[in-house]
Amino acid sequence: MVTVAGRTDAWALCLGGLLLFLLVLGTAGSQLQVTTAPSSTARVGSGALLQCRFDVGGPVALDSLWVTWYFWEEKVAWYEQGRNQAQPGASLPSEKELQSGDASLSLAVVTVSDEGLYRCVVGYGAQQRQGNTTLHLLAAPTISIPREPAVADVETSLLCHVGGFFPKDVDVAWLRDGQVLEGFTRSSPQRNPDGTFNLTLNYTFIPAYSDAGSVFSCRVHHAALRQSLQVDVPLVILGGLTPRPARNWLRGLLLMRAPQQQEVGSAYAPLATGIQVARNLAENSSTTQPPPCPTVNNTTEIILGVLLAVALAAIAAIAVYFYMKRRTGWAVSYSVSELQVPEKCLLGQEVTLCCSMEGTFSKHVAVTWERIHSKEQEIPEHQPISPALPPGWRVTEKRTRTCLTSYLTFTPTLQDDGARVRCIFYHEAKRIREERVSPEIRVWARPQVSEIQVLPEWDPRDQVPFAVQLHNFYPREVPPIQWGWDGAENGEEDPAQIDKNADGTFTATSVWRVPSRSLTRPELRVRVCVQHGPGKPLSERELSLRAVGLLRPPDVSEISLTESMATGKGVTLSCRIAGHFPGELSVTWLKRRKGEDTAVILRDSAECRVEPGTAVLARDGKSFQQETRLILWTSRDKGAEYICRVGHLTLETCIEKSWPS
Structure with a gap:
């Protein structure tokens, strides 16, 4: 039989266990966790959802929650104190979804400029965690093929324009009747104003009559396509001076029999194909006798037929001539490509520009290049040709029967920034010229990013200045710089200081200040990320607190009797701690009675009062100091030992000082 006292003890044990369980649960729930996907993919022009989930270990109190999304260093969307705000085109979940732990970012319509690193920062109470995700974008290519007839026995170029794709990695090919052709060329991908790319695929060959009806195909493989994209073009051929329909009509006309001599007229009319016609006649004739000699009437008919054939050939030649003539001043068909320049030319890295004339033109056509300085606001048209180029610029060319391609290769300098170049095709004797002027050359130099360092001067002295230099x-525009760390607070970034170098380039110093009291864990790492531009590689640097030399262990003095009270009223013991960084440390006072091995932790009571003290910054801000006291209200126990125990993140074991020593 269980007594009342036994039942009371059992209930006490159960209640204690329940309280312990709730305490553990509350402690575990206080750990904020944030989860993001490493990367996401979306199509240009569509929406995107960047996943971000968080867990606080229990129900979410919205008045303790705040969420901020960053795109590189730019603030995109944020939620705080019941207010949900965002930049145009971006949005956060509703409060109901936030309470379920969903802090994902929605983007209504994405463009190429939206590709990059996004950061989801979640704060709950005094805690803060973050997660990073990278948005990758895709844009599917389109194919455009100019459909113009070819001319038999004349070199022809088939062009396939592939445009609007992103990223720029693409696999393209020309096919004929399903088989991949060899010998085609492709231009380098050129960036469009919207950030997508385009290129041109060229296949040059000399068609024959037998090629008519062949199907040429331009095929594209790209990451944005589920399957390859292909456009087919049947080959249409014009038959030189006498197109095939005209020749057939002429042959029919010459084969017509004269009314007065139906039996033999057709055997002599076509001189060029007389053998074939005679054979056909022999097959249809019942006699094997040779044909009679031509009469006067037959000869007249032959002469008239020849004259008619010559007239028709001349008419056909004139028709082809006017069909092919497309430009005033040139007596043949041709086209000149536009002059493309990379969006940005890397300083010191060789660049090659290309301009070509395709079609049928005189072999005496020459090509030259000119550099137009950036200070020249207007470009004069049809100025005298001056082939002089800056030192180091070189021109090469490739010439075929129907294509003249000229290449300009140079290594850009800062003097080329804003300049333009002109490509001129000209025929000196006929004083005929065609020219193309490039867009402005934009020169840029990728910054050399230094390692993170701590500046020697701390101002204000309670903040640690982390700095990085871009050389x-x-x-002059400073690339976007993003600072961060895995601590609980954000730092404050100073405006970058920019200096001009002797060679015309620039150097900038970015300083990020973190409160000294926030640096409480040796494993903390400060990070900086420099974005060189859309589609360009990032420069990242990282610095741990241990590596930078900021961490310093405390120097603990001996315990002293700092104040003596009236006899019989007690004493005050004092211990000074100095030179440590960061400032956070633990102080514990203990008492070991005479003859005992175990020391007892002292807490405020009728016997004593413990004053741990407050850490204050040293004059230079690079270390802390504090004083801790133990006040004994009554005279100390005879033979008792009092111990001051100090713990710090730089110490593997605590430092202990005792009194009396």
């Missing part, structure tokens, strides 16, 4: 970049 030798151009133009």
Whole structure:
């Protein structure tokens, strides 16, 4: 039989266990966790959802929650104190979804410029965690093929324009009747104003009559396509001076029999194909006798037929001539490509520009290049040709029967920034010229990013100044710089200081200040990310607190009797701690009675009062100091030992000082 006292003890044990369980649960629930996907993919022009989930270990109190999304260093969307705000085109979940732990970012319509690193920062109470995700974008290519007839026995170029794709990695090919052709060329991908790319595929060959009806196909493989994209074009051929329909009509006309001599007229009319016609006649004739000699009437008919054939050939030649003539001044068909320049030319890295004339033109056509300085606001048209180019610029060319391609290769300098180049095709004797002027050359230099360092001067002295330098970049605009760390607070970034170098490039110093009291864990790492531009590689640097030399262990003095009270009223013991960084440390006072091995932790009571003390910054801000006290209200126990125990993140074991020593 269980007594009342036994039941009371059992209930006490159960209640204690329940309280312990709730305490553990509350402690575990206080750990904020944030989860993001490493990367996401979306199509240009569509929406995107960047996943971000968080867990606080229990129900979410919205008044303790705040969420911020960053795109590189730009603030995109945020939720705080019941207010949900975002930049145009971006949005956060509703409060109901936030309470379920969903902090995902929605983008209504994405463009190429939206590709990059996104950061989801979630705060709950005094805690803060973050997760990073990278948005990759895709844009499917389109195919455009100019459909113009070819001319038999004349070199022809088939062009396939592939446009609007992103990223720029693409696999393209020309096919004939399903078989991949060899010998085609492709231009380098050129960036469009919207950030997508385009290129041109060229296949040059000399068609024959037998090629008519062949199907040429332009095929494209790209990451944005589920399957390859292909456009087919049947080959249409014009028959030189006498197109095939005209020749057939002429042959029929010459084969017509004269009314007065139906039996033999057709055997002599076509001189060029007389053998074939005679054979056909022999097959249809019942006699094997040779044909009679031509009469006067037959000869007249032959002469008239020949004259008619010559007239028809001349008419056909004139028709082809006017069909092919497309430009005033040139007596033949041709086209000149536009002059493309990379969006940005890397300083010191060789660049090659290309301009070509395709079609049928005189072999005496020459090509030259000119550099137009950036200070020249207007470009004069049809100025005298001056082939002089800056030192180091070189021109090469490739010439075929129907294509003249000229290449300009140079290594850009800062003096070329804003300049343009002109490509001129000209025929000196006929004083005929065609020219193309490039867009402005934009020169840039990728910054050389230094390692993170801590500046020697701390101002204000309660904040640690982390700094990184960007050397030798151009133009003057500082690339986006993103600072971060895995601590509980954000730092404050100073405006970048920019200096111009002797060679015209620039150097910038970015300083990020973190409160000294926030640096409480040695495993903390400060990070900086420099974005060189859309589609360009990032420069990242990282610095741990241990590596930078900031962490310093405390120097603990001996315990002293700092104040003596009236006899019989007690004493005050004091211990000074100095030189440590960061400032956070643990102080515990203990008492070991005479003859005992175990020390007892002292807490405020009728016997004593413990004053741990407050850490204050040293004058230079690079270390902390504090004083801890133990006040004994009554005279100390005879033979008792009092111990001051100090713990710090730089110490593997605590430092202990005792009194009396």
